[in-house]
Amino acid sequence: MPIMTVIYALLLYGAAAVFGLGVSYRVLTYARTPAPLKIPTMPAPVTRTGVVFRVAREVALFESLFKSSKWTWIFAVMFHLGLLLEVVRHLRYFIQPIWFWTVLVQPFGVYGGVVMVVGLLGLLGRRVLIARVRYISQPSDYLMLLLLLGIGLSGLAIKFLDHTDIVSFKAFVLGLLYFDWQPLPDSPLLLAHLSMVAALLIAFPFSKLLHAPGVFFSPTRNQVDDARERRHLAPWAAQLEGAGDEV
Amino acid sequence: MSTSIDLKAATRTFLAQTEGHLATYLEGCVHCGACADACHFYTASGDPRHTPAYKLFPIAKAHRNHKFPFGWFGFARPIGERDLREWEELLFDTCTMCGRCTMICPMGIDIAAIVAGARRAFVAAGLGPADLLAAADSSRDHGSPLGVTADKLRDRIAWIADDNDVTIPLDQAKADVLLTLSSVETMKYPQSVAAMAKLLNHAGVSWTLSTKGYEATNFGYLAGKGAIAKTMVERVVAAAESVGAKTVVIPECGHAYGVMRWSAAAMLGRPLPFQVLHISEFLAHLMREGKLQLTPFDEPITYHDPCQVSRRGGATADAREVLGGFARGFREMTPTGDENWCCGGGGGVQAIGRAANLRYQVFKLKMDQVEKSGAKTMVSACSNCRLTMDESKAHWQWPGGIDSLVEIVADHLVEAPRKTQ
Numbered sequence: 001m002p003i004m005t006v007i008y009a010l011l012l013y014g015a016a017a018v019f020g021l022g023v024s025y026r027v028l029t030y031a032r033t034p035a036p037l038k039i040p041t042m043p044a045p046v047t048r049t050g051v052v053f054r055v056a057r058e059v060a061l062f063e064s065l066f067k068s069s070k071w072t073w074i075f076a077v078m079f080h081l082g083l084l085l086e087v088v089r090h091l092r093y094f095i096q097p098i099w100f101w102t103v104l105v106q107p108f109g110v111y112g113g114v115v116m117v118v119g120l121l122g123l124l125g126r127r128v129l130i131a132r133v134r135y136i137s138q139p140s141d142y143l144m145l146l147l148l149l150g151i152g153l154s155g156l157a158i159k160f161l162d163h164t165d166i167v168s169f170k171a172f173v174l175g176l177l178y179f180d181w182q183p184l185p186d187s188p189l190l191l192a193h194l195s196m197v198a199a200l201l202i203a204f205p206f207s208k209l210l211h212a213p214g215v216f217f218s219p220t221r222n223q224v225d226d227a228r229e230r231r232h233l234a235p236w237a238a239q240l241e242g243a244g245d246e247v
Numbered sequence: 248m249s250t251s252i253d254l255k256a257a258t259r260t261f262l263a264q265t266e267g268h269l270a271t272y273l274e275g276c277v278h279c280g281a282c283a284d285a286c287h288f289y290t291a292s293g294d295p296r297h298t299p300a301y302k303l304f305p306i307a308k309a310h311r312n313h314k315f316p317f318g319w320f321g322f323a324r325p326i327g328e329r330d331l332r333e334w335e336e337l338l339f340d341t342c343t344m345c346g347r348c349t350m351i352c353p354m355g356i357d358i359a360a361i362v363a364g365a366r367r368a369f370v371a372a373g374l375g376p377a378d379l380l381a382a383a384d385s386s387r388d389h390g391s392p393l394g395v396t397a398d399k400l401r402d403r404i405a406w407i408a409d410d411n412d413v414t415i416p417l418d419q420a421k422a423d424v425l426l427t428l429s430s431v432e433t434m435k436y437p438q439s440v441a442a443m444a445k446l447l448n449h450a451g452v453s454w455t456l457s458t459k460g461y462e463a464t465n466f467g468y469l470a471g472k473g474a475i476a477k478t479m480v481e482r483v484v485a486a487a488e489s490v491g492a493k494t495v496v497i498p499e500c501g502h503a504y505g506v507m508r509w510s511a512a513a514m515l516g517r518p519l520p521f522q523v524l525h526i527s528e529f530l531a532h533l534m535r536e537g538k539l540q541l542t543p544f545d546e547p548i549t550y551h552d553p554c555q556v557s558r559r560g561g562a563t564a565d566a567r568e569v570l571g572g573f574a575r576g577f578r579e580m581t582p583t584g585d586e587n588w589c590c591g592g593g594g595g596v597q598a599i600g601r602a603a604n605l606r607y608q609v610f611k612l613k614m615d616q617v618e619k620s621g622a623k624t625m626v627s628a629c630s631n632c633r634l635t636m637d638e639s640k641a642h643w644q645w646p647g648g649i650d651s652l653v654e655i656v657a658d659h660l661v662e663a664p665r666k667t668q
């Protein structure tokens with residue numbers, strides 16, 4: 001077994017474990033900590049169904065962002081939609097036989113990669129060029145964009161410049177899934193691509209990428225406007241209001 | 248106020264809050280900066296430090312340092328004195344907790360709530376603007392931020408009743424409705440108190456004021472002093488319970504309504520034994536019941552939405568319903584309703600002397616809105632907005648009129664003599 005295969009197999013197992021455990025832990029925390037107050041953003045839906053639609057619009061259409069900034073919205077949609085297409089496209093490495101609908105996605109998947117990279121460049125340009133956005137940008141904001149760009153560009157390079165042996169790569173991935181390791185194709189671009197994906201997975205539960213699960217738990221968006229009708233119970237909040245900060 | 252900063256207390260107070268739902272917000276901010284344009288402070292000043300997301304940095308930093316000690320790539324340092332000193336002004340002077348940024352934030356991050364939480368940590372550290380903190384202490388010790396004690400209230404009410412020839416029930420044994428007052432009205436806009444009394448009397452409401460709990464404003468909440476915030480709520484609840492009120496009416500004061508509507512039950516630790524209505528909502532109810540007879544009013548007027556009543560409170564339609572009943576010259580400004588611009592003085596900023604110039608800058612947005620609407624007068628349903636705007640108006644020597652909803656309505660009651668302008 002080539003040494004690279006062993007290293008990458010271990011790296012990917014580790015990254016997947018950090019990602020899975022880390023994100024589950026954060027999501028459990030979000031789900032368990034009640035919002036102390038009722039404070040939906042007005043006008044708020046008055047029924048649960050209304051809330052489901054509101055959150056769905058935020059996730060699928062980035063509704064609020066659309067209202068506030070069209071350019072950011074365009075780049076954000078390009079990037080996220082491109083990413084989504086790519087993720088779906090990559091499913092073909094994990095499943096055998098390939099599902100019918102993932103086959104349908106394949107031709108669009110390539111565009112997905114390009115669109116994603118363009119979106120990322122737009123977001124990066126925005127961050128560098130607009131003074132006020134630059135001001136609130138921290139090193140991790142840039143690193144995250146660069147990391148995703150790196151993943152996108154190395155992926156496209158594999159596709160268009162240095163076509164890797166996809167069949168043996170799929171064998172490697174399935175081997176990981178079934179604990180029957182197969183050799184990893186020997187391609188520097190592929191190794192770079194995989195390293196960056198592993199880094200992304202590891203960073204996920206410790207970074208702003210938590211916005212993905214977080215958006216579902218945003219109290220201003222997922223609450224029903226019924227503060228008058230039903231008291232919102234959060235015992236620890238009452239405690240905090242009263243005594244936590246005696247001055 | 249001592250000059251040494253208690254960093255540990257600040258960190259502790261930050262972290263006590265990020266254990267809760269604030270973590271979702273702090274971890275979810277993608278630093279996209281979309282919120283900047285929504286904030287009147289950024290829009291008026293163009294200063295990138297006024298971007299809402301930037302105001303979250305100290306508490307986010309404390310959280311990251313605590314939650315992710317290894318900090319990925321070593322970016323999770325603890326907060327230091329410099330952070331606190333730099334952000335003190337930003338957290339107190341440049342956030343009116345108006346909630347406008349939350350409307351456009353793709354993650355729905357409640358900046359106002361985080362600012363309120365962060366302020367507590369600054370206060371715990373021994374920071375915070377002295378005038379705002381003093382207003383909170385005065386509320387605890389004298390009953391109101393402007394020193395309106397129960398005795399002073401009695402005198403003041405007797406004088407207002409006398410001067411305006413109106414009956415103002417105080418400390419009735421029983422009443423359906425308990426009216427509360429903002430000391431801004433009691434001390435600076437007594438006509439508003441008289442106007443509310445006229446309206447409630449006209450509609451035949453069984454109501455009273457109470458010396459047990461009369462102050463609607465909650466500077467404990469605004470100044471980040473949780474214990475005082477709770478005391479203020481308890482006083483109103485005790486007063487309402489003692490007269491058996493089914494409804495507590497909040498006067499023209501935005502944050503008083505916000506606190507009572509959203510936070511009071513949680514502070515109290517039990518459901519409120521009454522319904523909370525803002526005076527504009529109460530008037531809309533009376534109107535629907537046909538209890539307000541008004542004469543038409545033709546002057547071109549517009550409505551300034553107090554943030555805590557409209558955007559944060561959800562009572563956006565009520566004032567319009569009331570005005571629609573008689574103000575034929577009513578027109579909207581742009582943006583309006585839930586998206587209206589803040590007066591610049593909410594969230595306690597009105598009480599911070601050093602923030603005056605910022606407030607004046609912010610008011611330019613409002614002057615522009617009103618001028619474009621073609622209205623001669625702007626009506627507000629918050630005496631704090633009104634005071635802020637009156638001061639800014641004086642600063643710019645702006646000719647536009649600023650009035651209060653209750654006063655305009657009371658002036659047009661059928662039996663009331665018309666005010667000669």
Ligand code: HEM
Nearest residue numbers: 058059062065076080123141144145209212215277279353
């Ligand atoms: C439920 C799924 C998701 C939703 C609703 C969502 C939504 C958003 C929104 C509205 C923004 C702000 C606009 C922008 O600056 O682009 C954003 C930013 C961002 N998202 Fe997502 N996202 C999701 C999943 C993801 C995932 C899975 C990743 C990466 C693995 C990701 C990476 C990013 C990055 C890096 C940014 C910051 C872009 C910048 O620096 O300007 N997002 N997301």
Ligand code: SF4
Nearest residue numbers: 276279280282300352
């Ligand atoms: S709009 Fe929301 S997510 Fe974007 S920077 Fe502002 S607070 Fe953060």
Ligand code: SF4
Nearest residue numbers: 286342343345346348
């Ligand atoms: S709540 Fe209002 S004042 Fe505070 S940061 Fe947001 S927009 Fe600005």
